[in-house]
Amino acid sequence: MATIAGELRRWTDKLERLDISWLLQHVLDVNAAFLVAHPDYLLTAEQTQAFHELMTKRAAGVPVAYLTGKQGFYDLIFEVTSDVLIPRPETELLIETVLAMIPVNHPCNILDLGTGSGAIAITIARHRPHVHVFALDISINALLLARRNAGRLSVSNIDFVASNWYAALGAIRFDGIVANPPYIASADPHLQQGDLRFEPMLALVAEHDGLSCLRKIISQAPQFLHQGGWLLFEHGYDQAAACRQLLTAAGFTELIRQSDFAQIDRVSGGYCQSIFR
Template sequence: MLDSTKPVVDPGATSIATLLEAGERQLTKTSPSARLDAEVLLCHCLRQPRSYLRAWPERHPDLPQTEEFQRMLALRSQGHPVAYLLGLREFWSREFIVTPDVLIPRPDSELLVELSLAGLARDRSAKILDLGTGSGILAITLAAERPLSTVLACDNSSPALSVAERNAERLGVNNVRFVKSDWFAQVTERDFDLILSNPPYIAAEDPHLQQGDVRFEPRSALVSQKQGLSDIESIAEQAGRHLKPGGRLLVEHGYDQTAPVQAIFDNHGYRAVATHRDLAGNPRVTSGLWQPL
């Protein structure tokens, strides 16, 4: 027998405002941005912008939309990243497909794009190599912003390359090529003007690996041996054979890795080594010029 003291709510007759309130309550314990998450997820289910939620709070989504929202709330309350639930994340004003096979694009990595573009003239072609491309955000962004250039993007993960290729096609960028390669293993070209990478740089024992979105991201794209420096050293050691004289190497790294990364660059013969800060003021990217003796 039904308890007459508890209202029976038809999910198909629940308003947007009620759904958002319930969603925020459900996510409060597990998300630092519960209200925003609820709004973004509901917008996705409704296929509407966030302005729609404010304009029509009394409207009732249909039952399939409400059920989809409740399913996404359940996953988000377990910690699943919003980007993976939506299948999309914005980077450099473009929307990229993301799946659990690739890292979630973060604003920190836009510094790699800024530094790269600063050294690439709009009216001249350049050869660019992106190592560990993942979803392709760096390679595709540079190819789109410098259409006269040619970009080679490598990754050792076939599923990641599939995501990157879908992104390039979706965004209509055709001056980027994708190759399966463990760093430089399958890279035969030389004389690149720019080599850049956002490699794994987290130490295996770092406690942050058990927190937040990182728990759901591919570990192979996050963790590196030797306190997170193994892959950075491998890239720096090999990049000189593929850069033209005066070519640049740009590598993203952890905020606390400046000194060892600069030492790696110095030890492998790079000049004008410098570390650049991200929008939060943290040391994030180290650059160097290849000047063979």
């Protein structure tokens, strides 16, 4: 019979121990402390088979989040499927920047472009209950998943709308716009590595130099922002300078830049000072 300690030893040379632990916790429906405290716990035949199937898929490169169907982001747990990008710790910088700009009790309308699993929109709505968030995505499957996440997390101050970027919005305006759009160039070799191989290209790749989606988001944002409203977005490690140029060309001022732990600019934005005509 398989034990927790035995399975950890068996797979340690093949995969990272953290991945092994996460998948074992998932199959047994226990936490990490249980694994440590019960090394001789006997897995049932069904549990052993399920665990081995997951480990084989992980060895083939399938992301842990897709295997477990969940991913932690900020202080919440989100359901994820292969229809959406896996929420990443780097994007928490975008959340921190947005929350710092919105007072806790301040009512306003925020737009999340390309919501995917809803991680950004739901986290903002959960932490700023007086804010109303509009979450857009072109993928119906992504919107269905985001709605499930909002319901499971009891977040109601949010609307989900099917839209190709701003197309479905009409004349509505917002106090802030946030986005984590596709920004990887189609020829980038990273697309053939790691988890990216299994994630939806629609959520990763932008045409030409990786800036096509950002160009559209930035250039059209003034049409949908109140005067003094802001735009914030995540971008690639080498795109900050180009994004600043795009922001300036679109009339944004008081440009914002936030760097990650490696001191690489990852979030950019600015304030809209003119009323679009």
